[in-house]
Amino acid sequence: xxxxxxxxxxxxxxxxxxxxxxxxxxxxxxxxxxxxxxxxxxxxxxxxxxxxxxxxxxxxxxxxxxxxxxxxxxxxxxxxxxxxxxxxxxxxxxxxxxxxxxxxxxxxxxxxxxxxxxxxxxxxxxxxxxxxxxxxxxxxxxxxxxxxxxxxxxxxxxxxxxxxxxxxxxxxxxxxxxxxxxxxxxxxxxx
Numbered sequence: 780x781x782x783x784x785x786x787x788x789x790x791x792x793x794x795x796x797x798x799x800x801x802x803x804x805x806x807x808x809x810x811x812x813x814x815x816x817x818x819x820x821x822x823x824x825x826x827x828x829x830x831x832x833x834x835x836x837x838x839x840x841x842x843x844x845x846x847x848x849x850x851x852x853x854x855x856x857x858x859x860x861x862x863x864x865x866x867x868x869x870x871x872x873x874x875x876x877x878x879x880x881x882x883x884x885x886x887x888x889x890x891x892x893x894x895x896x897x898x899x900x901x902x903x904x905x906x907x908x909x910x911x912x913x914x915x916x917x918x919x920x921x922x923x924x925x926x927x928x929x930x931x932x933x934x935x936x937x938x939x940x941x942x943x944x945x946x947x948x949x950x951x952x953x954x955x956x957x958x959x960x961x962x963x964x965x966x967x968x969x970x
Contacts, residue, residue, distance in 0.1 A: 855942045859886045860952040877903070877940040877951065891959045894938035896920060899927035900957045901937035906950035913940060929954040 852872045859867045859881065871880045878901045881888040889900035896919045905913065910933050916924070920939050924930060937951065 853944050855944070855947045855949070857942070857946075858948075858950045860950060861887060862953050862955055866950075871942045873943055875942045876938060877901075877942065878936075878938040880942070881937060886953075888937055888953065889957060889959065890938060892938075896923060896936070896938070898959055899923050899936065900959050902927045902929075902954055902957050903935060903937045903940075904931055904952040904954065905933045905935050905940075906952075907933055909946060909949045912943075912945045912949075926958075927954075928956060928958050 852874075854870045855873060855875070857869050857871050857877070857880065859869070861867060867884070867886060869880065869884045869886075871877075876894065878888060878890045878894055881901075882890065888903070890898075891900045892898040894901075902924070913935065916935060916939065920936050923936065924934050927934060934954075940946075940951075942949075
């Protein structure tokens with residue numbers, strides 16, 4: 780078949796083969812069916828494994844470490860001491876991440892990097908009776924803690940503390956301030 784030129788634009792021959800047209804239509808229908816099913820699944824209320832937690836630090840946040848779902852899971856008593864010195868007692872479950880536990884109870888811990896070990900905004904002071912009961916911080920956590928303002932020997936990142944039975948009664952004090960390096964010290968550059 781010869782191609783025709785019209786005003787500098789190539790006019791390709793039309794597909795007139797009924798078998799090619801019907802197979803293309805079948806492919807389109809199957810893709811449309813799969814897409815419709817996908818949209819239906821996305822709209823289902825049952826697709827979210829845990830609800831979004833809304834805090835004053837960010838609009839939506841989902842747990843990386845969802846709470847234990849066992850009905851008789853061991854409860855761990857945790858006391859947060861806020862910046863004003865007020866004690867806030869809450870209960871967590873074994874396996875809960877301290878940062879996300881604080882968010883669920885509206886404790887003022889930012890956690891800007893969402894537990895990816897990229898900031899120090901979840902910096903807490905662990906009561907001296909519990910420091911040795913925690914796992915030792917890895918090198919990345921120690922490097923970040925070196926950058927944290929108001930660093931003490933009992934400083935830890937809340938996102939790295941996972942509750943266990945031995946931590947029942949733990950007290951975590953919030954420092955007077957934290958620093959989000961991206962927000963506080965970052966000057967954006969043009970791309």
